[in-house]
Amino acid sequence: MIVLLSSMSMACVTEDGSSPDKNGSANMVTPEDSNNEESQTEPAVEIILFHGTRRCTSCIVTGQLLEEVLHTYYSGEVANGTITFREVNAETDRKTAAEYSVRYVSVYINHAVYPDAFTYSDDHDRFVEAMRKKIDEALRNGS
Numbered sequence: 001m002i003v004l005l006s007s008m009s010m011a012c013v014t015e016d017g018s019s020p021d022k023n024g025s026a027n028m029v030t031p032e033d034s035n036n037e038e039s040q041t042e043p044a045v046e047i048i049l050f051h052g053t054r055r056c057t058s059c060i061v062t063g064q065l066l067e068e069v070l071h072t073y074y075s076g077e078v079a080n081g082t083i084t085f086r087e088v089n090a091e092t093d094r095k096t097a098a099e100y101s102v103r104y105v106s107v108y109i110n111h112a113v114y115p116d117a118f119t120y121s122d123d124h125d126r127f128v129e130a131m132r133k134k135i136d137e138a139l140r141n142g143s
Contacts, residue, residue: 043084045077045138047109049117050090050102058121059105063087065121066107069131083135109138 049066051059070078070085077083090097090105100108107117114134120127 043081044142045083045110045135047083047085047107047135048096048100049085049087050097050100050104050106050108051087052105053089053091056105058118062107062117062121062127065124065127066117066131069128069135073132074135077139082139109134 047066047070049059049063051063066085070083074083078085088096090102096102100111102108105118107114116130116134117127120130
């Protein structure tokens with residue numbers, strides 16, 4: 001219960017001004033690619049699962065489910081860098097955790113906390129449905 005409430009409170013302390021390319025997750029664009037309007041200098045959707053060194057079951061499952069969703073439904077977008085996903089140990093990578101103002105286990109999509117990721121971690125189908133909806137929305141809106 002504390003983790004859920006803590007995750008939900010993270011929405012009040014996010015930093016929207018951070019840039020994904022500061023932490024190395026952006027795609028690099030070569031000079032010949034700069035003429036292509038579809039080339040990107042950063043991912044359209046950046047997903048980060050922040051966790052601690054000692055991970056609980058729901059944190060581990062959430063990471064596995066995110067990998068499954070991305071592999072099953074967005075493999076092309078992951079391959080071309082449109083979508084990135086990484087897991088960050090907030091205890092050892094304090095710089096990245098500070099960029100996102102992370103204090104608790106949480107999932108961020110484009111620098112905004114997504115608390116529902118842990119809400120549905122025990123319901124595979126609901127997790128997949130909710131995550132796909134959120135990723136599709138982020139792809140459409142670019143945020």
